[in-house]
Structures are given as structure tokens and as C-alpha cells.
Amino acid sequence: MDVVLSLRRILNRFKKTDFVEILKTWNFINIDDLYASIDFQRNTKTTIVSRITEICREKNIRPYHVAQLDLIYQQKNPNCKNWTVFKLSQTSDKNGKQETAEYSVLEDSLRQQLAVFFRHDLDSRPQGESLWFRLHIHGIGVQVSTSDVIYMVYHPHSSYIITSAIKVTYKDYVLQAVLTSLKCTQLKELQLRGKNLKSLADMTLYQQCQGSFSQYRLNQADCNPLGRKKTIKRKDSSPDALRSRLTYENLQDKKARICKTEETFGTSQQPTLERLTFQLKTRFRGQHHIPAMVGHHSPIHCTVKFEEIGRASCRERV
Amino acid sequence: MAMDRSHMALSQVTPQVTSNLQQQTRSTPWLARRHTPYTKTPKSRRLTCKATRRIPRTARSRTVTSRVNELVGKTWRVYSVSPLHSFTSTRSHLRNYSRHLSAYLEAERHKGGIAVDVQSEFGEKASFNLMHGIALTEEDAEAIEITVRSRSQNGSKDGKIVFTGILCSVEYDGVNIDKENFVALPVFLVKGTAAVTRHVIAWLKIQFDCRINMMRFPPMELAWMVSMWSGLISDDENSDVAVVRFPSLELMYSVPEEVKGLKSITMTVKAGDAKLLWDSVHDQDSDDFTEEEMESFILGLEAHFFAHFKINLAAMTLCRITSSAAFIGAEGRVKILSEKHVHQVLRHFTKLVTESRPLK
Numbered sequence: 001m002d003v004v005l006s007l008r009r010i011l012n013r014f015k016k017t018d019f020v021e022i023l024k025t026w027n028f029i030n031i032d033d034l035y036a037s038i039d040f041q042r043n044t045k046t047t048i049v050s051r052i053t054e055i056c057r058e059k060n061i062r063p064y065h066v067a068q069l070d071l072i073y074q075q076k077n078p079n080c081k082n083w084t085v086f087k088l089s090q091t092s093d094k095n096g097k098q099e100t101a102e103y104s105v106l107e108d109s110l111r112q113q114l115a116v117f118f119r120h121d122l123d124s125r126p127q128g129e130s131l132w133f134r135l136h137i138h139g140i141g142v143q144v145s146t147s148d149v150i151y152m153v154y155h156p157h158s159s160y161i162i163t164s165a166i167k168v169t170y171k172d173y174v175l176q177a178v179l180t181s182l183k184c185t186q187l188k189e190l191q192l193r194g195k196n197l198k199s200l201a202d203m204t205l206y207q208q209c210q211g212s213f214s215q216y217r218l219n220q221a222d223c224n225p226l227g228r229k230k231t232i233k234r235k236d237s238s239p240d241a242l243r244s245r246l247t248y249e250n251l252q253d254k255k256a257r258i259c260k261t262e263e264t265f266g267t268s269q270q271p272t273l274e275r276l277t278f279q280l281k282t283r284f285r286g287q288h289h290i291p292a293m294v295g296h297h298s299p300i301h302c303t304v305k306f307e308e309i310g311r312a313s314c315r316e317r318v
Numbered sequence: 319m320a321m322d323r324s325h326m327a328l329s330q331v332t333p334q335v336t337s338n339l340q341q342q343t344r345s346t347p348w349l350a351r352r353h354t355p356y357t358k359t360p361k362s363r364r365l366t367c368k369a370t371r372r373i374p375r376t377a378r379s380r381t382v383t384s385r386v387n388e389l390v391g392k393t394w395r396v397y398s399v400s401p402l403h404s405f406t407s408t409r410s411h412l413r414n415y416s417r418h419l420s421a422y423l424e425a426e427r428h429k430g431g432i433a434v435d436v437q438s439e440f441g442e443k444a445s446f447n448l449m450h451g452i453a454l455t456e457e458d459a460e461a462i463e464i465t466v467r468s469r470s471q472n473g474s475k476d477g478k479i480v481f482t483g484i485l486c487s488v489e490y491d492g493v494n495i496d497k498e499n500f501v502a503l504p505v506f507l508v509k510g511t512a513a514v515t516r517h518v519i520a521w522l523k524i525q526f527d528c529r530i531n532m533m534r535f536p537p538m539e540l541a542w543m544v545s546m547w548s549g550l551i552s553d554d555e556n557s558d559v560a561v562v563r564f565p566s567l568e569l570m571y572s573v574p575e576e577v578k579g580l581k582s583i584t585m586t587v588k589a590g591d592a593k594l595l596w597d598s599v600h601d602q603d604s605d606d607f608t609e610e611e612m613e614s615f616i617l618g619l620e621a622h623f624f625a626h627f628k629i630n631l632a633a634m635t636l637c638r639i640t641s642s643a644a645f646i647g648a649e650g651r652v653k654i655l656s657e658k659h660v661h662q663v664l665r666h667f668t669k670l671v672t673e674s675r676p677l678k
Contacts, residue, residue, distance in 0.1 A: 273579075278626075284595070285625035286618030292598035293618070300595075300622065301588040309581045 004057055006144055007066050010073060011049045016040070018076065019048060025072050028065050029055055067123035071134050074151055075127045078197035081151065081164040085192040085204050086175070088159045088184040101156035103131050106181070113177035118170070130155045130201070137170055150174065153197065159184075160204045162197065199271030212266045220268070276306040362608040363546060363669075384451025385463075386660050389484070393645075393653045394507040396533040397519070398671040399485065401500035402526035407460055412446040415525070419444035422521045423466070423514075442466045442480065442514065452486045454661060459501050461486035466514055481510030481518060488664040490672065504671040505664055506530060507652075533650045537636035539670065540646060544569065545612040546666075547643040549596030550659060565655060567592035567641055569619070571634035583634060585623055589642060595619070 014022065019040055024031055029052070038051050056065075074081075100106065107124045110133065114120050119138040124131055133152040139145070151164040161182075166174055179187050194200055203210070209217045248254070280302040287294050405411075423442045444466045452461040462485045468477035485503040495502055508515055519530050535543075548567050568586045587595075599615045600607065620631040637648040643659035646652050654663050 280626060282626070284618075284622055286621035289614045289617040289621055290595065290598055293595065296594070296598075300591045302591075302622070303584075303586040304623070304627070305584040305586075306580055307582045307584065308579055 002144070003061055003063050003066055004053055006063075007056060007061060007069070008049060008053050009144075010066065010070050011052060012045075013073065014045075016045055016048070018073075019052075022069070022072055022076065023052075026065075026069050028061070028069070029059065063121055064123060067121060067134050067136070068125060070149075071123060071125040071132055071151075074134075075125065075132060079195050081197075082193065082195060083153075083162050083164060083197050083200055085190045085200055086161050086163065086178075087188045087190055087204075088161060088179070088182060089186045089188070090184040103156075106131065106154070106156065107133070109181040110177065113181040114174070117173040117177060135174070152178070153201070154182075155201070155205060158205055162200055162204075194272075194274050196272045196274070199273070202271050210266070212263055214266045214268050218268055272308075273306075274308055278304045280304065362606040363542065363666075385449050386451040387657045388449075389452075389507070389660050390654050390657050392509060393651055394484075394509055395515075396650045396652055396667060397506040397508060397530050398533045398674065399504050399506045399522075400529040400675070401495050401502045401504075402485075402522075402528050403500055405501040405503075405526050407448060407462060407501075412448070412462075416445045418525065419446075419464070419466075419518065419521055423517060426517055441469050443469055443477075444518075449484060449486070452484075452488065452660070452664065454488050454665075455490075457490050458487045459490075459503055462503065464518065466510065466518065479510075481508075481514040483508045483510070483515075483518060486664060488661055488668050490668050505667045533667070533671070535646060535648050535650065537648070540636045540639045540648060541616050542612055543644075543646055543666065544639040544641050545596075545599075545615040546607045547641040547659070547662070548592045548615070549600060550642050550662075565589065565640055565642060568639065569631075569636060570638040571631055572637045573634055582637075583629070583631070585619070585631070586640075587619070 020031065023029060023034065034052070034055070037055075038048055040048065043051075103124060103126055107122065111122045114122060114135065121134075121136040121138075123134045125134075126132070131154050133154065135150045135152065136144075137148045137150070139148050147165070147167050150166050150170075153162045161178060163174075175187050179185070190204070192200060192204065206214070206217060215221050281299045282302075283297055284290075284293050284300045420443050423444060427441050444464065447463045447465070449461040449463040453459060464481070464483040464485070465479055466481035468480050470477040484507045486505050486507070487503050488505075490502050490504065510518075522528065523530055544567065566586050566589045568584060570582055570584045572582050573580050595615065595618060599611050599618070601611070623629065623631050635648075639646050642655065644652055644654045644663050652663070652667075654660050
């Protein structure tokens with residue numbers, strides 16, 4: 001009953017268009033059987049969800065399958081959670097042994113370490129170069145709440161791990177378990193938090209490789225030697241060229257600005273920033289307007305926050 | 319203005335046909351100020367209240383407790399109210415008004431089929447009370463508190479409050495109003511659900527023949543308020559411990575829509591440093607805060623920001639400020655932070671309301 005309840009909860013979060021794709025990836029139910037009894041276009045979501053739950057109950061679904069479904073859903077919609085980045089560091093290992101990147105070994109060692117602290121369920125699923133963990137801590141009582149489930153994204157051989165929100169009571173223990181299982185000595189929470197997982201991962205993993213250097217990382221520097229060069233010069237038939245009476249007042253300025261921006265930031269897509277906070281402790285620089293402050297050399301404490309309060313489109317319902 | 323001058327010029331040039339001309343070109347019945355829809359920025363503003371708190375003289379001469387601290391710490395929406403016609407604040411009249419408003423809300427409920435407040439099932443009950451401690455001078459009318467509670471199933475127990483409104487005035491010095499028929503309570507602080515607010519305001523407009531408008535604070539007004547009130551940490555509490563407790567000076571600017579990827583810029587200055595800047599701008603002896611002082615203060619902060627980020631804050635719109643006295647939002651929301659500053663803030667709002675009304 002408990003398993004079916006959590007399955008229903010997870011299925012309720014899906015968008016109607018996502019069902020087929022996710023169920024195919026999940027592969028627990030044969031999709032052709034489903035097509036026989038559900039019309040994914042016409043039926044309401046509640047009917048679809050109850051039908052799928054029925055079928056799963058008949059097939060005797062286990063918590064492991066539910067966890068995998070949940071992981072697939074989270075991997076598809078990573079921008080719903082608030083992610084925090086942690087940096088792992090270890091004391092210099094004299095023999096320089098590389099840590100294993102075997103997913104099963106990592107999962108087993110983490111499970112072992114967590115077993116010291118809680119009764120839990122740990123599942124993992126790789127995505128690209130990263131390994132996603134889903135940790136479900138069994139709290140006291142039968143009730144399952146979303147705050148008992150923690151998602152962690154680990155890129156093996158990197159020293160960063162990104163986690164979703166962890167309850168304060170569990171935080172120290174979970175982080176200790178992660179530390180021990182990855183054989184590191186120190187874990188630091190970075191001042192890097194946000195909803196967009198891909199941007200966070202890009203910024204932490206490719207810290208030295210941003211801006212105009214990203215062209216090397218993204219393989220944009222070298223041109224394709226086998227590519228054909230355009231030899232025939234076509235007439236410029238853009239609509240602006242046709243309107244000869246259009247003039248730009250500050251074309252040089254515009255071009256210089258674009259050039260400078262591309263030099264600094266590169267031409268690829270930038271990571272999305274939600275909020276940027278600066279802490280300033282500098283001398284007052286507005287003395288032109290407040291002459292009485294000319295003699296003052298003590299610093300002014302100032303905090304500046306740039307915010308992009310947009311709403312990412314995602315629905316997260318329990 | 320242009321039209322008036324041309325009229326004057328005509329009448330000076332051709333005096334012999336003045337009478338004819340005057341019949342044709344009679345001075346316009348509209349106010350000259352309609353050409354300038356915005357009010358002129360005053361040259362200076364008072365910082366502190368003129369009068370100290372007065373103790374109301376009641377027949378039984380017992381001191382009535384001041385309810386000023388109920389205003390502190392809550393977010394209010396501010397409305398401006400024109401003088402109320404035939405409003406009396408005796409107890410029997412207030413009871414009458416309570417009954418009328420409850421009946422009105424009941425009628426609205428029957429009209430619509432659902433209660434005015436969606437949560438309450440049995441309708442609402444209104445009550446009018448005097449609120450002591452807010453009015454300061456002899457000119458000010460005593461503040462009135464309007465509460466609407468949702469009725470609970472057994473009539474005896476009072477349901478929860480769905481609307482609180484406070485009509486008040488502090489140091490009202492508006493144009494001479496007809497004191498016998500009109501009462502001036504220009505500031506209306508409102509906290510409640512949208513539906514109930516709408517109905518209460520409609521009833522007040524009908525009952526007392528007044529105009530009630532939402533008060534919006536344009537960036538200029540916000541700049542005045544933040545410059546005036548940043549220095550309000552009094553000297554005797556100026557130890558480091560006290561300064562840490564006070565909220566810092568905060569300016570929130572909203573970025574124009576053409577800029578993609580950035581919606582707002584917030585600049586926060588620590589309270590102690592804000593006070594330092596304020597002291598260096600303001601003339602310590604005078605009680606007035608002049609326009610030049612306000613300009614220097616704001617421009618100084620913007621220049622400090624520009625030196626670090628090369629962004630001109632003057633090109634953005636100021637939409638929310640925090641000072642040691644209050645949080646104020648441009649859409650008319652205010653949250654007063656301490657009891658000491660209630661009168662100053664309300665006095666300023668009273669002044670704004672009277673200034674925005676055209677003079678006859």
C-alpha cells in the first residue's frame with residue numbers, strides 16, 4: 001500500500017505529454033499493454049494515473065522500481081528543486097591512487113556508510129557523465145514526506161557533489177556518510193545555489209573554462225577540414241540592405257560593444273543566473289555629491305543583489 | 319499657463335476692446351494646474367512632528383491607552399481619502415455605521431450568492447471603533463478603526479478578522495474645510511482580503527460622499543522618504559549594539575524590460591554607514607530636510623554604485639525602500655517598523671495626500 005501510494009504521488013507530478021516517454025524509459029510495464037486500455041490523448045490525468053497504478057499493483061511493484069521511476073522523472077525535470085553545491089577535498093594522498101568511478105562500487109560504499117545512521121533506501125541511475133542518487137530516509141511513522149527524499153548528483157573524479165534540499169536534522173549525518181564513502185576529508189558548502197542544475201554543474205566543473213575559453217571545450221575552435229567553403233558570393237538580399245535609407249547612428253559603438261562582450265563571455269549560451277550578491281566594503285565613492293565625506297576613509301558596508309525573479313515552468317505537487 | 323498668459327497679453331494690448339474680448343475670452347474655468355499633472359516638488363520637508371502626543375480629554379478623565387503599537391509590524395495598503403461628509407464619531411453614530419455596513423455586506427452576499435469573503439460561510443459583521451493615540455494636534459480628528467469579522471456558526475463567538483481599516487490623520491493642515499459638515503481623515507490604512515476591501519471602500523464612498531484612491535508612491539516620493547528617514551536612529555541609542563538591531567537602508571530598483579535576464583537591483587547599506595552619510599548631508603540644527611540634501615544623499619549613493627558597477631541607477635525605477643522607520647513599496651504598501659516612527663510616517667502620508675489635492 002505504501003509503495004502504491006508513493007507511486008501514485010510520483011505519477012501525479014507528470015505532465016500528460018510526459019507519460020509515454022517516461023514509461024518507455026522505465027520499462028517496467030509493457031507500453032503496448034497500456035495502449036490497449038488507456039488513450040493518453042483523450043483520458044484525463046486521474047484516469048491515466050489510476051489505471052497505471054492498477055496495472056503496477058497487479059504486477060507486484062517493488063520500491064526499487066518506484067525509485068527508478070522517480071529518478072527518471074527528476075532527471076527529465078531537474079529545474080524544480082533547489083540545488084546546493086558542495087566541494088570535497090582530501091588530504092594529499094601519497095600514492096596518488098585514483099578513486100574508482102564504478103557506479104555500483106560507489107553506490108555500495110555510500111549505502112554502507114548511510115546504514116550507520118539511518119534506515120534508508122538508496123537507488124542510483126546514471127545520466128550522461130553523472131551519477132544520480134536517490135536517498136529516501138525512513139522517518140518515524142508511516143507517513144512519507146517529500147523532505148525525506150534527497151537527490152544527489154555526483155560526477156565521478158570531480159570534487160563536487162550537488163544535492164537537493166536536506167532537512168537540518170539529517171544534514172550532518174548525510175554529509176558525513178558522503179564524505180567517508182568518497183574517501184575525502186573535508187566538505188565545504190559553496191555559495192552556489194540555484195534551480196538550474198545544468199548551469200550549476202557547468203559553472204563548478206568547468207570553472208576554468210568559461211567565457212571565451214568555452215569555445216575549446218565545446219569544440220568550436222577548429223573548423224571542419226572536410227567542410228566545403230562557400231566560393232560563390234551571393235548577393236546580399238537581407239531586407240536591411242534593400243532599404244538604403246536606413247542608417248545606424250552608432251554602428252561603430254555597437255560593433256565594439258558586441259566584440260568586447262564576445263571576447264569576454266564567448267559566443268556560446270551562458271549559464272542562467274538567478275541571483276548574484278556582492279558584498280562591498282569599500283571607501284565611499286560618491287564624494288562629488290556629498291563633499292562632507294571627503295575626509296572619510298572608513299569603508300562603507302554595502303550589499304548589492306542582482307535578481308532575475310523569473311518562474312521556471314515546473315510543477316511539483318505532493 | 320500658456321493660455322492664461324496669452325489672455326493677459328491680449329487684454330493689455332487692446333484695452334479699448336477689453337470688454338468685448340473679455341466676454342469672448344473669459345478666463346478658463348479649469349485650474350491652471352491641469353497642465354501640470356504632477357505636483358511641484360516641495361523645497362523642503364519637515365522631519366519631525368510639531369506637536370507632542372496629546373492626552374485625550376474624556377469626560378471621565380481617565381487616560382485611554384494608545385493603540386499606536388497595533389500599527390507596527392504589519393503590512394498595510396495605503397489609500398487616500400477626501401474629507402468625509404457628515405461623519406460623526408460619537409458612540410451611537412459609530413454603532414449606526416457598524417449596523418449599516420454589516421447590512422450592506424449582507425446585501426452583497428445575497429446579491430452574489432456567496433459571502434463577500436469567500437472563506438466565511440455565514441457572512442460578515444462590521445464594527446467601528448475609535449482608535450486613540452494616533453491623532454496629534456487639535457486639528458486632527460480621532461482615528462477610526464473599522465473591523466470586519468466573519469460570522470461563525472454560533473453567533474456568540476466572534477469569527478476571525480477578515481478586514482482591518484484605520485482612518486487617521488496626523489497634523490492635518492489642509493485647506494480650510496467646512497468644519498461643521500466635513501471631517502478630514504485623509505489616510506486609510508487597510509489590511510484585508512481583496513473582496514471585502516472593495517466592498518467596504520464602495521460603502522464608504524456612498525455613505526460619506528468621498529473619493530478613496532489607492533496611494534501610489536512614485537520614485538521621487540520614495541527617494542524623499544528614504545533620505546529623510548535614514549537618519550532616524552536617535553543619538554542616545556547610537557551604540558554599536560543598537561545600530562546592529564536597526565534595519566539597514568535598502569533601495570530596490572526595477573530594471574527596464576528591454577534588459578533580458580535581469581529584473582531587479584537591490585542596494586543595501588549598513589545602518590551605521592547610512593547614518594554617517596545622512597549626518598554629513600543634513601544640517602544638524604534644522605528640523606527641515608531640504609531638496610538639495612535629498613538630492614546629494616541619493617546621488618551620492620548612486621555615484622558609489624556607479625563607481626563599482628558602471629550601472630547608472632538613475633536610469634532604473636525605484637520601487638521599494640527600507641529605512642529605519644518603515645518598508646515602503648511603490649504600489650502603496652507600507653510596514654512601519656517601530657512605535658516611535660508611527661507618527662512621523664503617518665504625518666508624512668497626511669502631507670502627501672493634502673499636497674496631491676488641487677487647491678481652490
